[in-house]
Amino acid sequence: MVRKTSSGFFSSIHEDMPLHVSRGYDRIVQHTAYPSSSIPPSPQIEKFFPERYTQPYLDFMTQNPTIFHAVDHFTKKLDRAGYVYLSEREQWKIQPGGKYYTKRNGSAFIAFAVGKDYKPGNGVGIVAGHIDALTAKVKPVPKLLTKAGYVQLGVAPYAGGLNMTWWDRDLGIGGKVLVKNDDGIIEEKLVKLDWPIARIPTLAPHFGAAAMGPFNLETNMVPIIGLDNSDISGKELPSLKLPAGTFVAKQPERLVRAIAGRLGVKEYTSIVNWELELFDIQPAQLGGLDKEFIFAGRIDDKLCCFAAIEGLLASPDDASPGIIKMVGCFDDEEVGSYLRQGARSNFMPSVISRICEALNDYCGPNLINQTLANSFLVSSDVIHAVNPNFLYAYLENHSPRLNIGVAVSADPNGHMTTDSASSALLSRIAEKCGSTLQVFQIRNDSRSGGTIGPMTSSKLGCRAIDCGIPQLSMHSIRATTGSLDPGLGVQLYKGFFDYYEEVDAEFAN
Numbered sequence: 001m002v003r004k005t006s007s008g009f010f011s012s013i014h015e016d017m018p019l020h021v022s023r024g025y026d027r028i029v030q031h032t033a034y035p036s037s038s039i040p041p042s043p044q045i046e047k048f049f050p051e052r053y054t055q056p057y058l059d060f061m062t063q064n065p066t067i068f069h070a071v072d073h074f075t076k077k078l079d080r081a082g083y084v085y086l087s088e089r090e091q092w093k094i095q096p097g098g099k100y101y102t103k104r105n106g107s108a109f110i111a112f113a114v115g116k117d118y119k120p121g122n123g124v125g126i127v128a129g130h131i132d133a134l135t136a137k138v139k140p141v142p143k144l145l146t147k148a149g150y151v152q153l154g155v156a157p158y159a160g161g162l163n164m165t166w167w168d169r170d171l172g173i174g175g176k177v178l179v180k181n182d183d184g185i186i187e188e189k190l191v192k193l194d195w196p197i198a199r200i201p202t203l204a205p206h207f208g209a210a211a212m213g214p215f216n217l218e219t220n221m222v223p224i225i226g227l228d229n230s231d232i233s234g235k236e237l238p239s240l241k242l243p244a245g246t247f248v249a250k251q252p253e254r255l256v257r258a259i260a261g262r263l264g265v266k267e268y269t270s271i272v273n274w275e276l277e278l279f280d281i282q283p284a285q286l287g288g289l290d291k292e293f294i295f296a297g298r299i300d301d302k303l304c305c306f307a308a309i310e311g312l313l314a315s316p317d318d319a320s321p322g323i324i325k326m327v328g329c330f331d332d333e334e335v336g337s338y339l340r341q342g343a344r345s346n347f348m349p350s351v352i353s354r355i356c357e358a359l360n361d362y363c364g365p366n367l368i369n370q371t372l373a374n375s376f377l378v379s380s381d382v383i384h385a386v387n388p389n390f391l392y393a394y395l396e397n398h399s400p401r402l403n404i405g406v407a408v409s410a411d412p413n414g415h416m417t418t419d420s421a422s423s424a425l426l427s428r429i430a431e432k433c434g435s436t437l438q439v440f441q442i443r444n445d446s447r448s449g450g451t452i453g454p455m456t457s458s459k460l461g462c463r464a465i466d467c468g469i470p471q472l473s474m475h476s477i478r479a480t481t482g483s484l485d486p487g488l489g490v491q492l493y494k495g496f497f498d499y500y501e502e503v504d505a506e507f508a509n
Contacts, residue, residue: 045434050487054286054294057306057486061284061296066277067107067132067331068176068190070302074309074329075101078111081313088350094358097317102351106176106188107132107331108341110351111312115321115501120360121367123374124324124352125500126462127308127493129381130333130343130452133298134161134475136223138173138276141250144222151226153198153252155278159334162200162221165477170196171223173255175276179265186272191259194281198223223278226254240268247272280477292403292483299471299479304380305329307469307489314490315497324355325497333381333452343452349459369461376425376504377464378496379417379453380489383407383440385470385481398441400470402482405436406492409451409466417453421507422465426496428503433495435488438470 064070079085083099086092094100097116103109108131112124135158142154155162174192181187200223203211215221230236240257242249246269248256260268284296308327315325332342341347356371357363386399400407408426410418430437442448457464469489472480482488 045432048434048487048491050484050491053307053310053487053490054483056310057303058284058286058294058296060306061298061302064302065172065192065194065279065281065298066135066174066176066190068275069174069192070131070305071103071106071109071329072190074111074305075103075109077309077313083111083113092354092358094355096359104341104347105331108329108347110326110328110348111309112324112326112351112355113312113315113317114324114355114359116317117321118324118359119322120356121370121374122322122324123371123376123500123504124326124355124462125320125376125497126326126328126348127311127378127380127496128326128328128330128343128348128452128456129304129308129379129468130301130331130337131305131329132158132331132334133300133302134159134163134334134477135277135279135298136161136166138175138274138278142255143250143252146228146231149227149229149232150224151228151252151254152222153225153255155223157217158277160475162217163475163477165473166221167200167202169199169477170281171198171200171278172281173197173276173278175274177259177263177274177276178272179263180270180272189263191262191274191276193258193262196281197258198225198278200224225252242268282478286483287480288483294481294483294485295478296481297478299481300382300474301333301380301468303382303469303471303481303486304489307486308380308493310486310490311493311495312497314494319498320501323501326351328456330452337452337455344455344459348456352460372460372462374504375460375462376422376500377417377453377457377460377462378426378493379451379456379464379466380406380493381409381451381453381466381468382471382474382481383409383468384474385472387472393443393446395441395443398439400438400440402470402472402480403484403488404438404470404482405430405488406467407438407440407470409468410439410441411448411466413448414454415448415450416466417451417457417464418466422463425463425503425507426465426467428506429496429499430492432499432503433491435492435495437467437492440470 064073078101083101086100086102096114096118099113101111136155137158139154144152172194177189177191205211240253248268280297287293287295312327330343332339337344356368409416451466453466469485
């Protein structure tokens with residue numbers, strides 16, 4: 001059944017549509033805000049198979065648990081696809097037809113492809129999201145006194161990490177390590193200790209009120225990482241005898257040994273610092289009777305970043321050859337985006353300014369602002385899928401389903417950047433690439449979350465829309481999306497890069 005809603009989008013229920021990975025879609029339903037009589041005839045839409053992206057997404061999520069691993073994965077993939085790395089610390093040389101990327105802090109990056117027919121003042125088609133996720137980060141001095149024979153690790157919640165879903169989970173440790181090599185140069189290395197190292201144990205309900213909470217994040221949710229019963233046995237554990245005043249002397253010795261061993265570092269004091277976080281080691285996997293679900297950690301918002309990059313790489317060079325195609329994946333969205341690698345920083349504006357300068361003989365505010373006026377931002381962050389156990393928390397006709405398609409997110413109070421013009425443009429894109437659009441808006445008696453859309457579009461001054469792939473259990477350590485949803489995201493974002501130049505020409509200034 002397909003019916004039009006008051007928002008101009010369509011709400012759909014396809015009981016006969018197979019949703020499991022082995023078959024994919026038997027048919028494509030086009031959703032549009034335009035009456036059918038006004039749509040000019042167009043060539044038949046090439047069939048897209050979203051199930052082809054299911055296993056690659058599962059592998060990506062399992063193998064890249066930290067933000068640094070995720071950025072490293074994507075930038076290496078860009079390297080293999082012919083994208084050239086541009087250091088922000090050097091002058092950029094860019095040519096029409098070229099493909100490039102840059103990054104900050106190893107936790108955010110921007111990739112772009114310049115169309116072979118690019119002309120000064122032409123726009124940038126942007127899909128952007130955030131690659132950080134709720135977690136628990138290791139404190140600068142995480143070594144704690146042994147309590148009742150337990151060795152514990154000092155960690156701090158990042159955003160809403162260490163919430164109730166973190167109890168009794170098998171937690172690994174990973175992130176970025178700064179190591180001084182024999183030449184005195186400090187290099188960044190990635191480390192991943194992906195066996196269950198840490199655990200935050202619950203108190204059995206038999207203890208009554210003490211087990212009911214509320215719980216103190218500083219004292220009740222401290223992970224255990226080992227045992228030290230030397231106070232009873234009288235046998236002291238072997239010491240690394242780390243020199244006082246060094247970074248490693250402030251860290252748990254067994255953690256230093258484990259990380260140095262994984263990295264092949266023989267001199268412990270050559271480790272000068274690190275940024276480590278905890279992560280649930282359970283792999284991303286298919287679920288449901290017909291494997292129609294994906295169960296994974298850190299879906300928010302690595303899911304949309306995955307779809308954006310895959311969409312960019314899948315878009316042929318001959319599609320929208322007059323524009324610049326761009327993907328931005330930012331850090332720090334979950335804590336406000338204020339740092340230099342966040343969407344609220346100058347990262348994307350500076351990249352666009354440098355592109356304009358490198359491609360043109362003269363570049364000033366006139367040309368840059370013309371470029372931005374011709375640009376469009378698709379801000380992509382995961383959206384709340386409808387939860388069958390809490391239907392009363394959702395608005396009718398604004399309840400996105402899994403394995404249907406990307407949902408546009410609206411909010412009248414400016415938490416989302418969606419408006420009528422941007423909705424109409426993305427509807428045309430969806431129509432051309434065979435995607436189904438859903439729509440989400442929060443109830444009046446609920447609090448809306450935020451995305452990078454308003455902050456980024458207001459800084460750039462370009463047109464924009466907020467949308468995202470639906471997921472259940474947002475901000476849980478373990479969440480759910482549809483097995484076809486990664487591919488459905490790729491389909492829309494590839495379509496955006498393919499058709500933006502053509503669709504943008506349909507809209508008056």
